[in-house]
Amino acid sequence: MGCASSNTADTKADRLARWRATGIVGLRDAKLKSFPDEVVELDRAVRTLDLTNNKIAAIPEEISKLTNMQRLILADNLIEHLPTNMGKLQSLKLINLDQNRVSMLPDELGQLVRLERLSISGNRLTTLPETIGSLRNLLLLNVSNNQLKFLPESVGSCYSLEELQANENSIEELPSSVCNLIHLKSLSLDHNKIPPSLLKACKALQNISLHDNPISMDEFQSMEGFQEFEARRKKKFDKQIDSNVMIGSKGLDEGVDL
Template sequence: MGILIKLRASLVARNHIDGSFFCLNHTPASLLETSQTTSINRTESAYRQLNLAHQLGRQTSRIPESGIGGVCVERYLLYRCPWPSEIQQGARRHTAPQVVPHEVLQVGNSLRTLDLTNNKIVEVPQEVGTIVNMQRLVLAGNLIENIPANIGYLRNLKILTLDRNRITVLPEELGSLSNLQQLTVSQNSLLCLPKSVGDLCNMLLLNVSDNKLNALPESIGGCKSLEELQANGNAIEDVPSSICNLACLKSLSLNGNKIRQLPPNLLKDCKALQNLSLHSNPISMDQFQQMDGFGEFEARRRKKFDKQIDSNVMMGSTALDEGIDLR
């Protein structure tokens, strides 16, 4: 290995190299592209000083039998993981694919991203709340019904993705995620949003489309940084007047609801609003055009639309979005 002392990048994907090859004191993260590796069979000591900065586990068939307790893991990605039922730690075996692998929960505070997309996870363990430095948690495409209250301890979390689960309620502790920037909970069974959602003052994107919401909480006006709100495919009848407080809101998408009218000052007060989509709602264009601030909104929309035309002409694209969709 001495001749590799200056090696900074090496592609070792799609291989069957024995794990002993990686028994190094300091292995650059770029040396280990493991996305197609079929087996990682090393003891904890071989990984103790290994900084696995990108991916450990993506489409791998096994993880080390002794776990990954000594690894400095920044990202742990288990997308459509084929081996949850085969994870071993000593003589102990997880036989049910419906649980978060215990080894994942032992990586400590060095974990920044945890992606468990498209598994069959039923429950989010309480231990997730102890990974306090985590910045991105992705649990999309599982069978999750409840989110533990101690998720509120993840004060450094910036992105929380919970799409395509079976969640009926979100805990009030969600409002403690003071650094959260993106919350997506589409395609679940939410009946309401917690009032504490208004405490997410740094949130830029909120997607609650395709749930069973009949209203948005009045507290949503507290999301002062919100730029995009998607609540398509619900049963929303009224839009809270507090939405007029969202001075940074650029895009509001409420397709497929039961909205008959909007807050009178929506277009006047939301001075950054450029896109408004209300397709398949019982609201008329006449009602919309009579709202205060319609002229200013139309000017902003047209300005954005014209820029998009110029951009698409330069890029050779024919896809355009005029920003409003009313029947």
């Protein structure tokens, strides 16, 4: 591991004191090539760690010492693997690993039972661990721009899930358990290979995006459950209009993208 550069020991001391007082460690665009030692020294004081846009290739096992950390943001790095002991970070509510080189998530991910937002778009994932179903408080799952051919059946156990983004993969079929997600409001599946039939059982769904999939608008509108989906979609946008919320140029068609 390495440290962020500093001109004097006092500068480092001041920085550590500030991080310890606020709980926020921000080292975006710091030209780091390795995980900074000094962050580990803070252990339970860290609540937010943001190392976006560096050249960090590895996350050390010692990250497990940051047991009070709630937000871990590691986007735009060179990370290939995650330590298995990340499961000890029981306070985590948000993980952002967008634009890295991760090919596999450890099974221990399922131990992060407080996790609410997981974004790992733009990586090299070919599968997701079955243990992802243990994330019962997950609200957002973004696995877009990977190499996924399927989602695990256990994803239907993420009962709190409201938004699922899986654009730009090679998914051919969704598990039937997706329709167990009664809170799911937004489903984005652009650029896959899915002929979906989701509308009947996904009773909370308000937005679905299916650009570049083998389905036409006529086929979509003929699906069982379409009328109920359409009613939810229109109700959502009527509320936005009543609240003077500006909607896009597509108007009420924005909830369906084919």
